[in-house]
Amino acid sequence: SMQTPWGHGVCRPQGPGSGLAPFHYQHDARKQISNSELEVSAKPHTRRVVMESNSIPPGGYESSNRGRGKGRGKGRGRQQEDRVVPHIRHSLRKTEGVSVCVIGGGPAGLACCRKLCDLGGFKVTLVQESRGLGGKMCTKFPNGHDDTSLSFDMGVQFLDLRPPLLNHLQEFETPIVAPWPKPGNFKRIVCDNKTSQRGNQQLNVDVYTMEGHQMMVGVPSMSAIGRALASKCKGLEVHVDRTAKVVGRSRRTGAWAVEWGRASPTAGQAHSRPELEDVVEEVEEREFDVVVLAFEANKILRGCGSGYKMTSPSATPYLANVASKVKTSQQWNLMVAFQRPTGATLHAAYVEGHPSITWIANNSSKPGRESSAVECWMVLSTEAWAKSQFWKKSAVEKALLPDFVKLLEALGGRPGDIAFLMAGRWGNNTAVLSSGVQGCGDFPERAFQAPTGGPRFAEGAYWDKGQMGACGDWATGFSVCDAYESGLRMAEMVAGNTSP
Template sequence: MFNQTFDSPLIRRIAIVGSGLAGLTAAIQLQGLGHHITVFEKSRGPGGRLAAKRVTGGSADLGAQYFTSRNPEFLPFLRKFAGPDSFGRWQGRFGFQADADKWESFPQETRYVGTPRMTAITRALSEHARVVTETRVGKLARNDQSWAISDTDGNHLGDFDAVIITAPPAQARELLADSGLKNLASHLDDPVSRVLPCWAVAAHFPVSPWVYHEGMRCRHPALFWVANNSSKPGREDEGQWWVLHASPAWTEAHVDTPADQVADKLLAAFRETTGFDTGPDEVVTHRWLYARSEGGEQPGHLWFPDYRLGLAGDWLSGGRVEGAFDSACGLVAELNALAATR
């Protein structure tokens, strides 16, 4: 798939909105097929849910905690374009809380993380694409056979033959609605309702607060996931940084709670779960409004040929990190097949 050629007079210039794994995968593959690609990213750098925050002594992964590989093309793609040193195996012990006092092991599966942080993967991938950062796309305007794209301040960003949106469904729907494409935006009503928020807290402990697992799924009503970030490969921390993810229901109930209060409540839940009551000595908090998708149809990607507009993202393909790659691959394959028929 990656070494095929592409020659179409109709679709040459493509804009991609979002520089997460889906956007960068699509950009790299489409460039390999002969397209001219520009990726627009609202933040200072690429990443999407492969996110990390700087903390004392290093960084902590506050978004996706790890990824697996079931598609045989996924890891070869990462090795080729991100480099073999940008990720590695997380050989931790993983457990889930069967009841208040009983822990059981996760099924055996190879888990990978970015090294020395999750963003290492997308930053390496972004070197193979033209990424325009700190630019929020605000409107798409159809001009004959092309799209005129402008930012939220009304500045013209360029004209393109096709557009691919890889933002979360709520942001994608908003962009489509603001562009007068309410018929397309309506396709996202159900996916938007299924996206779950998540409060995340990174906490530093001078000594280990839990010695039995490096990653664990909790039964506590406030906690969904807890992990020893310092146990991941490439981390050189003094002490241990732990990441706490709140449950979706708890996050929804506390979505507007001040961050310091959220941290206090989640750390209290962590103490109840582990019994450890010393520390932490540093805390970083982040609120994800669009953390992950749950349920609903999973078409893999969406392509509207009459508009030359597509959508890709993990929310269209199972919600896992690898789903972002699968979604982008499916959309690129459809575009390539479309060109072959012309």
């Protein structure tokens, strides 16, 4: 039996004769990853039940996550004790070996999974809130993944690789990464805004070539990297497009109860992903010996209140305190596609001195994207511009597009008609590490500049003796490689504190 903050009840199914309405389930694509191949199988049928539970919340405290962020289902008429669990004899089932739930499928989470799967003796389950793996190594296909003519690497723009991630990406027969930009096409643009005698604003630019900067990108997209890394994790079980949280800990076994599912979308989410409106709310719950939180520190501390990704925080008090020391920033990105080539010769550029733009990149110039029928560009705003006011997406598009077009014209380009336009927001860019180290500049340049304020955190990840850990770039640095190494360190901590 278990005890939860929501009270006691008798476990009983819903349906005829139960006094409760039947619950309609939807399958989650559970991906069993083994021997570098993805095998998809449906999850067990789910049904809504009232659980009797003897678990205590993270950290063993009687006060749970109530009052700390928004919980799933809030405002939709659902009672907290009304839960959805797998249709099995005992919903909180155990597996052979040490069971580990890694929440977060970015570089840190994937590295942790890889290390634990290589060590053996661990049954690893990965839950990722977005549709794909890789975290901010993501690519947006507005017309669907089958239409690659319109694509944007909307998160990480390129990689400055080093071992061990470099070594792991070289294990594939088909290349997963390729060099970019081409030599001579990586620039630094210094802007000078002047007012003419007639009172008109003039944008003057000086362009410098960035020498010795040969970076890498994923092929045929950045999101391909996450899928490739996961395929090397033997026996890994993956759940994508599901938000997870820790709901309690068993007093009897010490294991963590983790649930994952999907709540209702906001109006904006439903607009960009219409299929979400047809998905019923569902939750699956299991029991794990160890939980690893491998995602943004801001969400570790506060959870997420965004529609179908809504969840309350899961961290123990110790890990929550660590996460509270991390500072984040936000930026807006603009995805723009022109119907014909702009004539701009550069592939990517840092932008200095511009009031709203810090980065531009011709996504169509990246390897594997050359067949694009249109010319796709990624534009990133400065952090100062992003926080200058509360922006709506439509306002961002209206403000950033003219600024970008004017910049291209100053560079000698001739942008034509717009084929596609969409704004997006990155709200959890790591700005200050848990150790107090502060980054230099805006993203993405911050990932390739030496941090200020002291040495990086030596451990690279955090472990709570209550069998919960946390990792991510925020624990050790600002780049993808930093996040990956944090995940490897996290796996070492798990292995050193458990007995397979």
